[in-house]
Amino acid sequence: MDTSKSYVRDGRIQQKPRGNYFLFSFLFGLALAFVIFVPFMIVDGGRFLFYGDFNVQQVPFYRIAHDAIRSGNIGWNHLTDLGVNFIGSYSFYLLGSPFFWLTIPFPGEWLQYLMGPLFILKFGCASLSGYIYLHRYAKNPNTALLASLLYAFSGYSIYNIFFNHFHEAIIVFPLLLAALDEYMYTKRRGIFALMVAAACIVNYYFFVGMVTFTVIYFFVRLLSGSWHITVKDFLLLALEAVLGLGIACILLVPSVLCIIQNYRVSNPISGWSALLYDRNQRYIHILQCLFFPPDLPARPNFTPDSESKWASLGAWLPMFSMAGVIGWMQLKRRHWLKKMLCVLLFMAFIPGLNALFQLMNASYYARWFYMLTLMMAAATMMALENPRVDWRRSLKWTTLITLAMTLVIGLMPTLTKTDGEITDVTFGLEKYPTRFWTYAAIALLSLALVGFVLAFYNRGSRPFYRAASVCLSITIVLYSVFFIALGKTQSDYTYDHIIPYALNGGADVAIDDLRDDNVRTDFYESLDNSAMFWEVQSIQAFHSIVPGSLMEFYDSIGVQRDVASRPDTTHYGLRGLTSVKYLFDDDHDTEYFAGEDYADPAMPGWMYYGNTNGFDIWENEHYIPMGFTYDSYVTEKDYENTSESYRELLMLKGIVLTDKQVSKWGDMLSPLDTSELSYTKETYKTDCENRAKLTCDTFEYTNTGFNATITASRDVPVFFSIPYENGWSAYVNGEKVDIEKVNVGFMAIRVNAGTNVKIEFKYRTPGLFLGMAITVVCVLLFALYMVLMRTIFKEVPVPLARHNMVLRPLSHYAKKHGAHFENSGIIHVKPRSQTDRALEKKEGFDNDD
Structure with missing residues (x-):
């Protein structure tokens, strides 16, 4: 060299860039x-x-x-x-x-x-x-x-x-x-x-x-x-x-x-694994x-x-x-x-x-x-x-x-x-x-x-570096x-679906209430997260990190929820419970929602709406708007004793409450005898109609949560199929009320009888203000730390003029290696003796490494 x-630099001889x-x-x-x-x-x-x-x-x-x-x-x-x-x-x-x-x-x-x-x-x-x-x-x-x-x-x-x-x-x-x-x-x-x-x-x-x-x-x-x-x-x-x-x-x-x-985070490795x-x-x-x-x-x-x-x-x-x-x-x-x-x-x-x-x-x-x-x-x-x-x-x-x-x-x-x-x-x-x-x-x-x-x-040669x-x-x-x-080549959806129908944001779908806040959608055997491309609500989602209450709910009804929510058509009661109004069936595949002749829908209560934007569209005749009410309740014990395949249907008959919640809300609800209940497509229709009789008059999301209004002639529990989290707080006509975690993972509040009762839910991200406070404190402590390092301790690095690189003091090398240096800041080092090399190796600065 x-x-x-x-x-x-750091005890190593390096070539000047x-x-x-x-x-x-x-x-x-x-x-x-x-x-x-x-x-x-x-x-x-x-x-x-x-x-x-x-x-x-x-x-x-x-x-x-x-x-x-x-x-x-x-x-x-x-x-x-x-x-x-x-x-x-x-x-x-x-x-x-x-x-x-x-x-x-x-x-x-x-x-x-x-x-x-x-x-x-x-x-x-x-x-x-x-x-x-x-x-x-x-x-x-x-x-x-x-x-x-x-x-x-x-x-x-x-x-x-x-x-x-x-x-x-x-x-x-x-x-x-x-x-x-x-x-x-x-x-x-x-x-x-x-x-x-x-x-x-x-x-x-x-x-x-x-x-x-x-x-x-x-x-x-x-x-x-x-x-x-x-x-x-x-x-x-x-x-x-x-x-x-x-x-x-x-x-x-x-x-x-x-x-x-x-x-997924509570799965530690152990044993032979x-x-x-x-x-x-x-x-x-x-x-x-x-x-x-x-x-x-x-x-x-x-x-x-x-x-x-x-x-x-x-x-x-x-x-x-x-x-x-x-x-x-x-x-x-x-x-x-x-x-x-x-x-x-x-x-x-x-x-x-x-x-x-x-x-x-x-x-x-x-x-x-x-x-x-x-x-x-x-x-x-x-x-x-x-x-x-x-x-x-x-x-x-x-x-x-x-x-x-x-x-x-x-x-x-x-x-x-x-x-x-x-x-x-x-x-x-x-x-x-x-x-x-x-x-x-x-x-x-x-x-x-x-x-x-x-x-x-040839180490350091230009031909080698050029060739390499x-x-x-x-x-x-x-x-x-x-x-x-x-x-x-593994994605056959790119040109016949994603570009023309997904990335266009559903611009060709002319449904007036598709993006209403109280309307959710379902996508049948379609591209994952199709609804996200259109920015509409959907029960289908490929997303790994969701509220724990949502995972708890799906687990309770026998739907696997690991990295995605993909409830199949056997869980048709879920559509009524979560206010699903429209279903989109990709018309580019052979997975037909109602068969090739459109005569046999895979779920009850769905009516053909039309075809547009690459989808056959179906409308749910049993749609229940967001924010509906109940007349009856089911205890958690009775819920757990019910077959998983019927549980979401049971939630349409009565709201699932803990024993503590029963004592709190028992005055406005009557108990259901689960041993006498029937779970058929006909009773599903009746239950949806009963839930749709008294729902919120208005429902809209805001930047801080959501607002709703309701008119009720009696005290009622108002249920929202929105996952429960600690960050929620609720107000009825301006007064704070308790939010109850019901139906395993969702939210409900008590609303007293009244006309045009105003409901307001506010959400604050759990831990955000605590995290901000810690960040502010640590930023101030970091600034104090830097001031102390440069004043009290006076530990500042010794810079070399060339390229602002930080080195050991130049005298260190001048003393050890007989170095001399010019005004340019470049250190010239005499060839190292065997003693020098042994000393560098002992200190961990062997230049060969």
Whole structure:
């Protein structure tokens, strides 16, 4: 290395950058993403559409949240399922994303055209953040640039195009580590606290994994001797972590209070499940994702029975695969990164350790693998800069492993026996052969490209970096385009339904009261979240985070409610209970709601309305407006003794109350004898008619809840099929009244007899004001902390003029290495002796690493 073009940073000799590599890394990533996404955007008329969750969650969620914020309705969102806590339900998906907030100035109609540009921007930012972390450990900025592209366009990143909101975590994670490094190397205060806050705000789920990783990273480096820290500095670092967490509480507290109601979080891993995966194919899947481009989500190919759909199993580094990692690991020396990689790979294969990245939840996910890919990219970068790495050997090992997996999975015979005799022999364990051999070809051809690039290999040489950059760029573009194109083939709805009928917002549906607040809809065997595209209320919803009371209700009537509400037509009583008036049946499939001749509706009481906007429309003759009343009650005990298949029908006969509520409301209701009740389609019609006799005269949602009016000649309970939550408060004619949780998960209040009685429900997001208070306090404490650090303790980093980089005092290196430096701020270091190298290695600053 030419020392005339070098400087020392954190004890390492690094090459002076020519130009702004921070900007260059961003623009390089941006350009590659532009080439990848723009062709698909052109085909889709300026939009970027993929398949599965991206189409039916990310796109409509952005529109729902965008319009809610622009209208100031950030409390209760009635357009999601039967109603949800807006902040608690959408903070996981997008509320903490700065990219989402970039859309707020634009009209809602533009959202479908902004998804592609936002993705391009995200990949550019991921490349930049990767470079910010990696360049500290690179001797040549070009090597760090290559590594940042490996990270930004890794198999994990491309796989999770399917999950648009995962990329925020990919971007912020390197910044969190870079902030920790800055603290440890230069004692620069405050940055770590801000990055902790940013990581937590962006996504609380991924923040859990980042905390786990950062703790491991900290102690591995500490125990490896590459870091040293005093007790005072350790306590100050812990204080910054706490302050950062506190700053994020404005979003964290309401999110936590919402998510703890979800049944999925109370599923801890234990027993043998914490030691061994119950699916042996999963071990192969984990290994495969390191050496091959990623499978499509929901379409596992190499290991079709690994039960790892949507698990985000992707870690392939474009072109280089595991060659650089294996080369780095083969070095016979100690280094913190080798230990870190060993720990992470070991954790990936042990279920209980893997679960540490998601609070020990038993559901299998590998959604922390972006952290692993960053370490793998760092290892590849260091391998390229270390003359002792035997690239020929590492490339040979990588090729042999890749080829072995290809041949074993692609050609393994499977015997079919009938009555003990072999009747058929098939070859290959994969599910989609053509796709499998394409993946294998990409992986093997990439390794051939590595061999080609290494022909130019000479550390620091321009021909090598040019060849590597060109070949890596080609690999990234081709494999990414193939992945996206393959995914788009899985969505036959894009051009014949989503674009013409979903993204038009239902503009052609001419139903006057479709968007009335007291009207809900049902979508039969249709695209998930169809109602969200139109921004109308519906009982069908594909959304993971909903009120616990809603999940409790569905569980009580035998409807599975995990990631979606999809009650089938056997639960026809549910439609009357939840004020469903219209049903939309997609006319592009063969799943007919009433048969091909429209003569036999799957539920009673539905009348054909017409066809428009790609749907056959049906109207519910047994519709009950929102806010209806009861004459009778059923105790919870009698309810639980009733068959699940009849329970929603029972709720139309009498309101389900606890014993305490019976004593409170018994004066205006009569008890029902459940042993004498009949549950037929005829009695269902009668019960709906009885409930519709006395309902609210008006009902409308507001930015703070909803309002209604009712006229009643006697005292009545008024029932609203809106999920119960602690944030609700109710007022009748201006006086506060108690809200009762009835019918398992919904709300009702007592209304005394009167004309035009005014009912007002107000909603305040639970934990929002507490979170805001904690955030304000922690921001003030953080400001005080920064003042103290710069005044009382007077601990300020020593800057180097060049690029505002923070270094150890220059005298430290002048004394140790006989350095001299010029006015430019560049340190010139004399060639190191063996004694110098031994001293650096002892201190953890060996330049070869």
